[in-house]
Amino acid sequence: MKTIHLINRPEGTPSLNDFKFVEEEKPTPKEGELLLKTLYVSVDPYIRGRMRDTASYIAPLELNAPMESQLVAEVIESKNSNFFKGDFVTGMLKWKEFQTVPGTGVNKVDKNKAPLSAYLGVLGLTGVTAYLGLEKIGDLKEGETLLVSGADGAVGSIVGQIGKIKGCKVIGIAGSDEKINRIKTKFGFDGGINYKTTQNISNDIANSCPDGIDVYFDNVGGEILDAALANMNKFGRVINCGAISIYNESEIPMGPRVEGTLIKKSIRMQGFTVRDYVKDFGPAIKQIADWMQEGKITYSETIVEGFDNIPQAFLDLFEGKNHGKMVVKV
Template sequence: MTKTILLKQRPVGSPTLSDFELRTTETEMNLATGEMLLESTYISVDPYLRGRMSDAKSYVAPFEVGKPLHSGVVAKVINSQHNNFKEGDFVSGMLDWKTKQISNGDGLLKVDGEKAPLSAYLGILGMTGLTAYLGLTQIGKPKAGETLVVSGAAGAVGSVVGQIGKILGLKVIGIAGTDEKVTMLTSEFGFDHAINYNSTDDMVAALKTACPNGVDIYFDNVGGPISDAVLFNINQFARIINCGAISVYNNTEVPKSISVQPFLVKNSALMQGFIVSNYAEKFPEAMKQLSIWLGEGKLTYTETVVDGFENTPQAFLDLFDGKNKGKMIVKV
């Protein structure tokens, strides 16, 4: 039998479990030439999936109501009629939220569980690591001695951005939502300083204290008031990297925010949004560098692993309450 998680209805505001449907069907076993049967091992849940649950224009088509959701998945080949994949191989790529499914192999890469834990291919050696590395290097253009601020710093991407910043010789300040996460950023990931925005009354002042020489690079994962506070501290020629805006994804009204233009104009600053696929041609070199740093012990990572396929929707919802440390993954 195969279990599938479908989008039952489009959320209004914050998603709830009632927006998802778990369905069980018989597993299709008849493979055509060039196909293989996959069994999901790990499923990635990510904040950007919220945008795909809405029927709105974006950089990728929205999920269809009544159809399976999909995201990054590591799966095992349990039967194959494909020349490039054999039984027992593990693959990674964009796949449906299903316990078993048939694939023709398009967009899938073999992954080696002996070189790194399989879950790492959804995180530090997957989209997470690529997003952190390419966003920081291609848009941030870091120079040793500069100051980098990272919001959502205890999350999957943010925790990697900060570590890469340290490798490249930056002073790194992280912003997170609990004292436990703040401690983790400095003790485990090597950030120079971290700020708990939930216990800080004046973020503008707190950032000024943490960044006495101003902010040269801001890697923005959250948007909203936290990012507004950073603008008051940016330097001339600062680079602001817009990777995500989780703080406003569930808003039902247009968020009210300060005008960014005066800050950008008076500082000759750059603000650029991006998605990791913009830099697809650089994936091989990025993966090579991340693998080297990981092997040398210069990069580390943490995961929040939720057991059970049926708990995938709850794991996704927990992202918006900050219940994850590092990458949120479901172990099927």
């Protein structure tokens, strides 16, 4: 069986050379353990942060050890009385074709309620991120204007739909006309801006948001954040959820200072990490599942096939090749 190790901490953009496929013997579960077969692997921008050797909200990945992320796996052998052969589970697990785990740290999921891959996306960390980011930091009120970057992405597309459920005007930013079209037709955004073809993103935001921005859900950072800040209303809130545009920089990049703008407009900017709110995951997932059943929330996913393609799928995130949640089906 194969496993994927991190063998190099990349400077700048990661490449396939940072990963190595290693052959291992398929493990045998001890008493109390489960043997899992990997079915779906989540690849996410935040993993880039874990490839660094520096303190972050989550411990760095070890060098010459397996990569890890959220997975859906099938229990193919159980020596734990809480799990049975044929159960499906999710958890933060290793990039291995097979692995043994104790019965802790994995949660059962129901294949009949939603497709298994959804538990890595809309009913997993990305859906919860969208919901709790808006809930805990956004303080979004009916009638306000919500701007979302990475709008066609896994988190952004859910954020926009929740904004519409809450009765807000929702504008999205994404990197292709196809994506802009999709956020409007599939996800119900009121408008969209293609940041790759715009002449002046700040002007385009001003035109799309004539009443200014009350809440900006930021998945990208960088110059799009600058343009959003320039268009925020007094008492605006910025949910700093991601900064994919700068994750590959080896030094902190420079940008216009924000402190003058924050003071002038009494703006709140707050870093959001979904892991800070683990105790709220249950109610959040229930709410999203309810909205899905009511037909108010839909989702996109890009499913890449094959264990060997996990590293490339991860790299493709930084090119924006996914729409919606990027998942690898093993």
